């Protein structure tokens with residue numbers, strides 16, 4: 001007999017773990033460029049990092065269509081999302097509330113994602129982008145709300161084209177894209193209000 | 199002064215709201231932080247407290263609070279008013295978190311009508327209870343229109359309204375809920391705090407969150423964000439001033455309330471922020487103490 005497919009574990013303490021992960025990402029979003037550990041004891045489903053799994057468990061549900069980059073579209077990941085989040089899987093990233101890119105190479109072009117409208121800017125997508133390292137690698141200067149002067153964020157494994165595309169979105173504000181970079185269980189946010197060094 | 203954490207009451211979800219609702223509010227908060235000053239709609243829930251008791255602020259606090267937080271609740275600057283006590287008890291019962299009256303010890307401060315005098319620090323979150331989130335409501339009643347005005351940054355009508363004040367009264371006659379521009383982009387209602395508190399919002403290291411329950415809106419001011427009170431070159435923004443110091447602690451820099459001290463018309467001016475006043479008195483500061491009217495009579 002074939003054993004029943006095991007579903008990837010969720011949070012051990014859903015109420016408190018969701019709250020802690022949310023506060024971590026809130027801290028990150030309120031302080032762009034700050035590297036925040038999400039402190040989430042969750043199992044990973046390759047190729048997703050623990051931080052990505054924690055973010056989805058805390059924030060995604062049936063109200064938030066989700067797009068997964070090709071390498072993340074495997075049975076283990078899909079099964080876990082179906083079971084724990086219930087998010088509809090979007091075939092087109094432009095219709096997703098959360099866009100998950102397992103690697104920078106797999107990310108869609110930023111201006112093809114949901115950027116919201118001037119009337120409803122909150123409808124813009126959140127891009128969850130996995131990188132090779134946070135706190136190491138090429139440094140980028142950030143300025144704007146949440147930052148006292150200038151912040152410097154070091155990211156490893158993110159191409160120049162990403163920052164150029166991100167910079168190009170700035171004139172569209174309040175439309176734009178809110179980006180959460182993930183490295184293991186660490187995250188750093190670059191919300192649309194942040195000006196990045198071109 | 200800090201009440202230790204206790205076991206939350208059985209039968210409630212932590213912080214009363216169900217997880218689905220918290221998640222949806224949390225997503226709204228993140229978007230609000232990403233677009234400073236913009237009002238994000240959210241699916242407000244019925245709360246076991248009536249509107250006007252700060253259900254918007256309560257829902258925001260319920261969605262962010264965790265077991266390790268220390269909560270302070272103030273109403274008009276005081277921790278011991280009926281509204282503040284009810285909300286504090288609500289969270290003590292449904293979360294078991296520690297509560298405090300000390301601004302310095304709180305990780306979350308829920309407030310109606312004041313910002314504490316003691317400067318907030320990095321890592322603190324202040325949650326404002328908002329009755330009417332739309333600053334343009336007084337010049338345009340239709341939500342579809344105010345939404346367009348925000349989208350196009352068409353705020354000229356607000357300046358006209360303030361200028362009409364100047365024409366009629368010789369000054370801008372708005373002393374509460376005085377409109378501000380956030381990060382040079384969105385016009386925002388700071389909630390009915392006195393304009394005395396407006397400068398505290400500017401480049402504050404704390405995260406400021408705003409919740410309106412009846413109108414189902416959440417908005418935010420991230421740390422170190424510019425918050426500018428609207429004004430004119432020839433009529434610059436100014437805050438309230440008093441001819442008195444606090445009668446209890448002698449503070450000359452705090453927002454004062456006039457309180458009646460007896461049935462013979464005795465009155466005095468004291469800090470509206472009870473924690474600030476108490477801290478100063480503990481540190482040895484002393485006010486004149488004498489009720490104003492009686493002092494005036496004695497001088498005659």
Ligand SMILES: [Zn+2]
Pocket residue numbers: 444445446447448449468469474475476478
């Ligand atoms: Zn005082």
